Amino acid sequence: GDSEEEDTGFLEVTVSDMKHPPPELGPMPEGLSPQQVVRRHILGSIVQSERSYVDSLKRILQDYRNPLMEMEPKVLSARKCQVVFFRLKEILQCHSMFQIALASRVAEWDSAEKIGDLFVASFSKSMVLDVYSDYVNNFTTAMSLIKKACLTKPAFLDFLKDMLKNTPKGHADRLSLQLALTELETLAEKLNEQKRLADQVAEIQQLSKSMSDRSSLNKLLSSGQRQLLLCETLTETVYGDRGQLIKSKERKVFLLNDMLVCANINFKGQLEISSLVPLGPKYVVKWSTALPQVQVVEVGQESGAYDKDNVVIHNAGAKKHAPSGQSSHNKVYLGPPRLFQELQDLQKDLAVVEQITLLISTLHGTYQNLNMTVAQDWCLALQRMMKVKEEEIHSANKCRLRLLLPGKPDKSGRPISVMVVFITPNPLSKISWVNRLHLAKIGLREENQPGWLCPDEDKKSKAPFWCPILSCHMPAFSSKALDLQLGAAVHNPVQSSLLGFSAVSTSLPQGYLWVGGGQEGAGGQVEIFSLNRAVPRTVKSFPVASPVLCMEYIPEAGGEGEPVGTRDPQPTTDQPPASPHPTVCLGLRDGSIAVYGSVDTGTQCLLTCKSPGMQPVLCLKHSPEYLFAGLQDGTVAAYPRSNG
The missing domain is CATH 2.130.10.10 (YVTN repeat-like/Quinoprotein amine dehydrogenase)
Structure with missing residues (x-):
């Protein structure tokens, strides 16, 4: 049944349970200190956990994989069985070899009391990372049956932390345990990173499948040169002339290393009978823009940051030029239009009340509720209401992402920009989008292309954007007279x-x-x-x-x-x-x-x-x-x- 499997590059080794029985902790000797007793109990938990994990792997292969591969008629094809149980044999081999080493260390525990170096030697090998990386990257397409397998073995981390707490300073095993903890945590981080990168590739592939094979965007995405930096479901909002919310719709927004893509989401993905997993949502690309042409318009931005006369705002049923002269004190209030309109009304009312106050000051007689004290109270009340309204606008902008995109020129050929407004799920998401957009633009600068070359153990090069990018450079000291x-x-x-x-x-x-x-x-x-x-x-x-x-x-x-x-x-x-x-x-x-x-x-x-x-x-x-x-x-x- 294994003949159809690919050449994985791993040498299969059969481990005999007769020649290499599982590790067994012998009877506890007398005269141990309380700390030695605790360490011995923790070691017993490690042994039991490892044996349980290896037995689970064997049971999955022997009781599920082998019968599925051998039965006729087949419930799953050999190809799908390979997907479901991908890399499980290699994982079992790694842990079987580790169990042999663990057995020898357990046998001499009462004389040596060392185990940390064993973890360092076993889990720092590139083979372990490669096997688990393949398993993790394949995880989303595998059956729920194999989810029982503990990927990063968090129990081991807990056991080792307990062991370290009960290992005194100066003990021969303490440094090895610290190194073992570091190795396992590093392995988990690397696996999570591998999983994240695999998910990003899958998202780009899903987006590419939704487009025509002849489209230029499909060719760009299929070239393998694009990296997905961020993607999230955001809510695009459309307002009426008076600021009322007309409609909102969820969009999937993709931030690639050199472009921004917005797509409609079709959640009616059908489950393919011949596949193990749903096809996922289908996307219909709404627009895509080169990253250097995307501008984030932030709250409090000066009105000179862009030409408002050439900005088109998305309104219900039509597009409308943003009226000029609507800013107060050279500020553009970028909250929802309704709040902005209410703030403008308060500003106009305050101007009227200030004129009334000047007129009241010219009165010669004394009248109840028509004096300077009352008029000044009116002004103060309106000023307080304006402050509250500005705070509401600022609060609303914490989740409001406004993007200025290039649009089609008007009839006279003048370039027009289009303002698109998205609502993010939370303020941290807004921060992430603003900062990631800015970093992505910096990553496109000439000094960051290609940027860094970081070969790993297998001489593979990392993509430049995943490394630090050069943001700016300047003299370290302002004094040019001294050679500092x-x-x-x-x-x-x-x-x-x-x-x-x-x-x-x-x-x-x-x-x-x-x-x-x-x-x-x-x-x-x-x-x-x-x-x-x-x-x-x-x-x-x-x-x-x-x-x-x-x-x-x-x-x-x-x-x-x-x-x-x-x-x-x-x-x-x-x-x-x-x-x-x-x-x-x-x-x-x-x-x-x-x-x-x-x-x-x-x-x-x-x-x-x-x-x-x-x-x-x-x-x-x-x-x-x-x-x-x-x-x-x-x-x-x-x-x-x-x-x-």
Whole structure:
């Protein structure tokens, strides 16, 4: 029955249960410490879990796969059986070999008590990743029967974490267990990434199948050169002249590496009798646009950002030019048209009431409910209502994605832009679309083509967009008179409630970038750049006593974490304060450690420490309790945080 299967490239090895019986933990010896007893119980759970998993794989192959392959007439063809049970034999082989090694380690447990290195050796092999990658990528087309197989074995992670907790520092198995945890978590991340990429390819294929074979878009999608960066079901909205919602319809929007595609969704996908899975939704492409021509119009954007006289807004039954002169105080309010119209009405009413107030001030007599106090109350009430309305508009825009797309020229040949409005499922989705669109445009720049070449173990190259992209480059120091060398840089994050809703999209993280350096035999220099705009800008520059060799950002006190190390550090006499605010520490060539407040607290030097022997400070790292300094002579100085 296996003759029809493809040559998988894996050498099949038959493991005899007689020669290699499953691992068996012997009787517990006397005189064990409580911690040894706990570790032994955890090992028993690992053995039991692995045996259960291997037995499940054998049962699937022996009780389901083999009968389905051999029975006549066949319920499933050999090809479909191959799809359903794809790579299960290879997975069983990997775990059978692991079980042999586990049995030998269990047999000598009472004398060695080591198991971590076994996990490292077994699950760091590329064969394990390749086999499981194929299994994961095929998972969505397989029958629900094989979903019982635990893909990433999360139970193993839990067992190993418990084992690590009960393994004291200095134990021979502790480092191996830490490495084993890292390997398994890394394997799970790689498998998830493989699954994500396989799903993206499937989405592009589904979109391509929905189009005519002769269409230019179909040829572009079928070329294999397009990468799907983001796709989501969004709601397109159409409003009437007075801002009332006329209709809304769900669209599937695809963000590719060089184009944006919007499609209608037909959920009436039929289940193909000869297939194991439904065909899925069918798409009808509504429009597609080259990415450089797509513009995100954000709340608060200045009216000069685009020509409103050449913008066509989607209205019910027709397209209509956006009237000019509707902005107030040079702002374009981009909320729903109804809210915008209500805000305009309030603005007009306020103007009328202000005129009335001027007239009331000219009255000579005194009249009840017709005086300056009442008139001013009217003005204040209208101003409060306008503020509430602006907040409603801003809140509505948190889920409102407005895109400016190129349209067909008008009769005179003048280019026309079309405004399309989508509602995202939540504010985070809106942020994701804005930022991904901006990053995708940057990825198309010449300096990012081809960008990075990252061969993996199998010499396969990753696509350029999945690697870091060059957003901008600029001089590190504003002073051109001095020949300053770059020594270190660190990010000082600053949380902003306007993330994703600013007038200018930014591919940079919110906050500030500290850059330090200096000149050999002279002083040092620090430059602070703001990353809250599309292009970084210098906000502060100041000299320091010696060239900067390293930097470390320390968040405000109170974060959780375990200091890394197997021995208690020997603290020095100097103690950096446990500042309630974030700080940035500079390591200098003259052996000094300067502690500065963040930009928001005035960038003041809070403290200066000296390293033992005035050794140059090459590296700084922090934990909740200590600041560690790596010195040029090979020693590490630990500075405990004080309570003051």
